[in-house]
Amino acid sequence: MEAVVVQGLTYRYGPVGPDVLKDVNFRVGQGEMVAVTGMSGCGKSTLCFCLNGIIPHSRGGIMSGKVFVRGKDTGAHPVARLALEVGLVFQDPDTQLFSPTVEEEIAFALENICLPPGQIRQRIDEVLDFLGIQDLRQANPYHLSGGEKHLIALAALLALDPPILLLDEVMSGLDGAGKQKVREALEKLHRRGKTVIVVEHDLETIAFTDRLLVLKQGTVARDDRTEKVLADGPFLTACRLKLGDEESLVGEDGHGFFEIE
Numbered sequence: 001m002e003a004v005v006v007q008g009l010t011y012r013y014g015p016v017g018p019d020v021l022k023d024v025n026f027r028v029g030q031g032e033m034v035a036v037t038g039m040s041g042c043g044k045s046t047l048c049f050c051l052n053g054i055i056p057h058s059r060g061g062i063m064s065g066k067v068f069v070r071g072k073d074t075g076a077h078p079v080a081r082l083a084l085e086v087g088l089v090f091q092d093p094d095t096q097l098f099s100p101t102v103e104e105e106i107a108f109a110l111e112n113i114c115l116p117p118g119q120i121r122q123r124i125d126e127v128l129d130f131l132g133i134q135d136l137r138q139a140n141p142y143h144l145s146g147g148e149k150h151l152i153a154l155a156a157l158l159a160l161d162p163p164i165l166l167l168d169e170v171m172s173g174l175d176g177a178g179k180q181k182v183r184e185a186l187e188k189l190h191r192r193g194k195t196v197i198v199v200e201h202d203l204e205t206i207a208f209t210d211r212l213l214v215l216k217q218g219t220v221a222r223d224d225r226t227e228k229v230l231a232d233g234p235f236l237t238a239c240r241l242k243l244g245d246e247e248s249l250v251g252e253d254g255h256g257f258f259e260i261e
């Protein structure tokens, strides 16, 4: 069974707005390490919401086509069920952190699936060790930096142990050491058989992945080996992407910069 199958996915947020995703088709095998990139506004986060069922269940809008995660049609399964298959770390971590301590944040989802208290404590220890963030155990997530918040959201997701991990711009808020930490964690998880999908606009941070999908104005402009795409200067220039940050901060409309943390 494939981890992800996307067939003819087209989506718009409202009845009159433009199609944000246009006839997107791709498959991800179990255990693959895939990156998705593209300029600001090309539809990366929207695609993430389609992969974990937030679209169509919680965002409204108009979706056509099909998305399957581990054989489950996202349109036919509730988001809470899909969360056991695909864990998403959101681009904006404030939308998914709401507990007074890191420990309680990680415990929350585990309590929801009725794990016994002993196992909850064990999983919290394991994920904090795994990410090297035991020192943040009693911290209030709201008081942490953007990068640390992403790590806590990732820890909460890892504690649930979903087979597919989906990270939306998690690296961009981290310093060099933080990026290295996440990269090593993802490589270790990949070796353990997890399917990892990393969404990043910064091409340097995804060079470690095996396969790269480039989105351009809501369509898949390229789906190839990462090293091959990153070596294709003319293609990157045509997509206005480049290794390094400045160019990829320009929006799809061609003007303006957005802030990263």
Ligand SMILES: Nc1ncnc2c1ncn2[C@@H]1O[C@H](COP(=O)(O)OP(=O)(O)OP(=O)(O)O)[C@@H](O)[C@H]1O
Pocket: 013, 014, 017, 020, 038, 039, 040, 041, 042, 043, 044, 045, 046, 047, 091, 201, 258
């Ligand atoms: N809730 C919404 N309602 C209407 N339009 C939206 C909504 N969210 C996003 N969009 C639009 O959909 C398009 C794709 O946005 P999306 O956030 O998926 O792009 P992105 O590639 O993730 O961008 P970024 O790299 O800046 O996060 C953009 O034109 C955006 O303005």
